Amino acid sequence: MDIIIKPIVTEKMTSATDKLNRYGFVVAKEANKLMIKSAIEKMYGVTVERVNTQNYIGKVRMRNTKAGMQVGIANKAKKAVVTLKKGETIDFYSSI
Numbered sequence: 001m002d003i004i005i006k007p008i009v010t011e012k013m014t015s016a017t018d019k020l021n022r023y024g025f026v027v028a029k030e031a032n033k034l035m036i037k038s039a040i041e042k043m044y045g046v047t048v049e050r051v052n053t054q055n056y057i058g059k060v061r062m063r064n065t066k067a068g069m070q071v072g073i074a075n076k077a078k079k080a081v082v083t084l085k086k087g088e089t090i091d092f093y094s095s096i
Helices: 011-020 033-044
Strands: 004-008 022-027 048-056 060-065 068-073 077-084
Touching: 004 033, 011 022, 022 033, 033 048, 033 077
Parallel strands: none
Antiparallel strands: 004 022, 022 077, 048 077, 060 068
């Protein structure tokens, strides 16, 4: 099972990385904090101090068309914000 799906690279997460040494990831829905911590430490070779998780429900989207109202639901997601030990960093762009 792949625990880490992708990193979150947004303006808000980049500022949190610079100020607070926090990194965001989209993770599997079944993953718990211990699984996320061990996966990050194994993948990037860093020491994780804290893991915060957030479950997002799928947002209902509606659109009016000729055939009537079309209703859909956006995907659900689980996000993890990981705080690293002081002095350690993760470089997402090194493999590009």
